[in-house]
Structure formats: structure tokens, C-alpha cells
């Protein structure tokens with residue numbers, strides 16, 4: 001039997017509890033076992049619980065025949081592993097380019113459900129998957145909810161995936177043409193010296209624009225710079241956000 005959320009023993013870590021609650025509720029309320037077939041699985045620490053919940057449904061004889069038919073599309077190496085570790089069927093965007101639904105985390109969510117993503121470095125593939133999903137659902141903990149504008153809670157800057165040879169010129173363009181306070185190449189913190197390399201062998205730049213009142217325009221402006229593959233501003237594609245709160249409740253915000 002799939003355990004009821006209310007019956008689960010609380011996790012000792014409040015943040016993990018918030019992430020798990022948000023993710024489990026998002027799956028319980030949004031998966032249509034009759035009609036969904038192609039499911040996007042994003043990246044990060046909250047999505048771990050999305051895959052875990054699907055794995056629980058797979059083990060339940062009432063849902064097993066349906067869930068074993070689900071085809072899961074990852075947004076990077078980590079989510080590939082999550083899909084496999086939970087016994088789910090793995091495929092890719094080349095074989096299935098239209099998804100019924102996709103679940104992912106976020107670094108910050110504004111009042112209008114615009115997002116900053118890419119803090120975990122899976123930017124381009126996350127955008128490819130979410131843009132091709134009929135429904136895109138965000139799972140996040142309470143730290144991700146912006147009081148109003150993006151750039152308030154997430155102060156590391158907007159992640160931008162770039163062609164490696166273009167990183168210097170893109171950093172200059174971000175500062176000189178688009179007014180970024182600072183644009184820096186993301187470096188590995190331990191484990192390896194040098195830049196973070198994405199699953200597509202690109203680099204990530206973090207560009208600090210302060211608070212962002214018009215993320216749509218900023219996204220368009222950044223996209224026009226030569227060498228930019230994709231921006232971490234996810235515009236007009238999240239349908240719902242599940243925020244796990246500190247008190248154990250889950251807040252649903254939808255468009």
C-alpha cells in the first residue's frame with residue numbers, strides 16, 4: 001500500500017520533511033494513472049522525493065500495472081539515476097519529445113510563478129523537458145518562495161548555460177550591455193579544480209541582476225547574447241508550485 005502522507009513518521013530534519021511533503025503531495029494530486037504516460041523527472045534534492053513517491057506507487061499492486069508503463073524522461077545524470085534507482089522506466093527526449101507532465105524543483109519562485117532554476121547545474125535539459133510538458137509542476141521548500149521579485153532569496157545570480165569558449169565574452173556582455181552587477185563563471189567547490197561542467201559539456205555563469213522585476217524581458221535579452229545556450233529564468237511554464245512549509249503544512253500556488 002502507498003503510505004498516506006499523514007501517517008508517515010516525521011523526518012528529523014525539518015527541511016527534508018518540507019521537501020518530502022511537497023513532493024509527495026504533488027505526485028498524489030497530479031498524476032493521472034489512466035491518462036499519463038510520459039513523465040519528466042527533474043533535478044535537485046526535492047525531486048528525490050518525487051521519484052521515491054512514484055516508486056512507492058510502483059510497488060503497490062493497485063497501481064503497479066500503470067506505473068510500470070510510465071516512461072520517465074530525466075533532466076540530467078542525477079535524475080536518470082533516480083529513475084533507475086526507483087525501478088521506473090527510463091527513456092529520453094529523442095524518443096519521447098512530448099511529455100504529459102513534468103516535476104522539478106526551483107531555486108526561487110516569484111509572486112507570478114516565474115522561476116529561477118539551474119542552481120544545481122542542470123539548466124538546459126530542465127528547460128527542454130519542462131517546455132515540452134503539457135503540465136509543469138514545481139516542488140520546493142519554504143526557502144524558495146520569493147516575497148515578490150526573483151533575486152530576493154536567490155542571491156547567487158541567474159544561472160546561464162553557455163558554450164565554454166564564449167564564457168568570457170558572455171560575462172562581459174552581461175555586465176556591460178545588460179547591466180549585471182557581477183557575472184562569474186561557476187567554479188567547482190571541492191572534488192575538482194576548475195569550472196562546473198554541465199551534462200551537456202557547457203559552462204554555467206551566475207549573473208547578479210539584483211531583484212528582477214521583469215524576468216521575461218531579462219530572459220529574452222540574455223538569450224540574444226552570442227554563446228548563451230539557455231537561461232535559468234523559467235518564464236510562464238509552471239502551472240503549480242507546492243511549497244513545503246516549516247510547520248509541516250504544504251501550500252499550493254497555481255496560475
Ligand SMILES: O=C(CO)[C@H](O)[C@H](O)COP(=O)(O)O
Nearest residue numbers: 044045046105118120121122
Ligand atoms: O534547478 C535545479 C537544478 O539545476 C534544481 O531544481 C533546483 O536547484 C532546486 O534544487 P533543490 O530541490 O535541491 O532545492
